[in-house]
Amino acid sequence: MSETHLQNEAIHVDTERGNFSYPENYEFDAGVGLTEDTIKYISDVKNDDDWVREFRLKALEVFRKKPMPTNWADKDLENIDFDKIRYYLSKGQTPSRSWDEVPDDVKETFERLGIPEQERKFLAGVEAQFDSEAAYSRMKEDLEKEGVIFVGSTEGLAKYPEIFRPYFGKVIPTADNKFSALNSATFSGGSFIYVPKGVKLKQPLQAYFRINAENFGQFERTLIIADEGAEITYMEGCTAPKFETATLHSAVVELVALKNAKIQYITVQNWSSNVFNLVTKRGLADEGAEVKWIDCNIGSRLTMKYPGVVLKGKGARGEVLSIALANDGQHQDTGAKMMHLADNTTSNIISKSISIGKGRSTYRGQVHMPKHLKNCKNNTECDALLINTNSRTDTYPAITTRGQNNTVQHEASVSKVSAEQIFYMMQRGLSEGEAMSLAVNGFVNDLMKAFPMEYSVELKRLIDMEMEGSVG
């Protein structure tokens, strides 16, 4: 109950579940540091086509030229030592179609994380990535018959270039930012998905990204194309063991929703507290299409992530719903970008952040509506909950709106869980952790209702554990 209690060090009860690792045993290792040779090694191992090799090497140049964005971002970025990171580690390039064929240590890893069980219960397909490559990938057979493609990035570019190449690197160009360039040079793993016209997936596809090795960078690349009228929900989860040294995770995720298609992309990020999570995510929504990001950031040391939607076609809709929980020592720097490029486009951003102890949350939003557009709408709500006085929260909304009948609505609030509220709940018999957890769950309650049930249950569990842990 005391202030010092509330300021207790974060205890990683929930990351404990992912806090284990197996001894390193890799067939392929690009070594430490990043040079042309590192990139060539990755290309050789993957047997990349020439255009992919060039794409990577060009991206490396862009990465080197781009400065760190420390003029506006957290100075902690400077603590990433790119020369000490290993950029590619794998046991092989072809994922197994059966869990029985997956190497024992990898299989055990995913079993401990509950992935095969989830697959049986409610998923249409799963890809499980272990360091640089997927160890397991499987989709229900009826979806294959309907023409759904669900493969890794290497296989996607090699086998189906006519489908993926036109969009690869187009929603997020290499030079978008320093970390999109880094990913474009080193990418490995991730999901390449194509859903044919009119095909609506009833169950989600899921990817799980697991980092096992120390001093490692994971750079998965995901591209999801939903053809006209198609619908897909994709979920990703991620964990890593906690190491003393910094781990880097830098993904690029591109979504393309063609006319009247719907893509829903759900993330529950629960990295350990030594992971720099610097991810670029953007979707393109054609006429009448909908792209929805549901983004939950619980773990990591520093997360920088601003999922965006380019509303390219008339009547397109974009949505970002996000929850960020910043415990002691964490900085969740998250937000959303909405680029309105056609008439009658609508976007909705709801961001809720919880800062505990010395944890820090930042919201950065960008909404762009140029002058020539009509009847566009944006709604932005960002609410911050502070648990104790040391917590810090910042909001940087950037909204430019011109043109006729375009409306933008922005609301922001900051609230606190007071010692009196905690006392009140404890007087009813709840422990301090239960009381805080209830207050936090109450704060995110209305947003949770928008989540698929399986994930809101998981998220509630993670919040409960994180709050139990934070009071010691």
Next chain:
Amino acid sequence: MNTLEVRNLTVSIEGETILKNFSLTIPKGEVHALMGPNGTGKSTLAKVMAGHEDYTVESGEVLLEGVNVLGKEPDEIAHAGLFLAFQYPLEIPGVSIANFIRAARAARLPEGEAINAVEFYKELYEKMDALKMDRKFTARSLNEGFSGGEKKRCEILQMSMLEPRLCVMDETDSGLDIDALKIVSDGVNLMRGPDRSFLVITHYQRLLDYIVPDVVHVMYDGQIIRSGDAELAKELESKGYDWIKEAHEAATAGV
């Protein structure tokens, strides 16, 4: 055994002494009223008994069914059987009344046991009906946007659902109109029984017309200066607190 024994309790906050060698005994099954002017330490007593951390206990004991609860966490004291109906109940946004009470009940269960949702709601609805609360209330956020009267009814609802052995009611009558006062009092009277005791803290005698106490205590300057039966409250109502203050000051001046 007495439900509550407060023995020689001295309490201060930020260097100011609020309770001064305060003592009070409530035998099992009795209803005691604690009256007195504002600022004499009535609410302080309620909070200290419930384990509020802002106060410094200089000396004394608070025995709940024979066990000293001073120094225990508020949730431990709640589990030991004390319920405090707050003078100013707190708002908990996003947490529904039903979920809150359910969580509070669940916190009392041994590990591994779960609440039977059907039985829970049946009981909740019965108790809400008795307090003339709309059943739609269960889905509303706890105390958020409630009127003063709604908050107090919600306190009594929680009190009846959690079945405490000692109910401490801190100015439950404030903010209530006469109809709400009757409803709340009926709810409390239904809870009276041989195994449950009440400490009813109030500024006014009005509430005691409906919740008739076994004993009335008058508190002034951190102490109980007079105790009597229900008639004492009526005497206070007609004569005012000044009468008893003056009598007390005259008595202590003579010592």
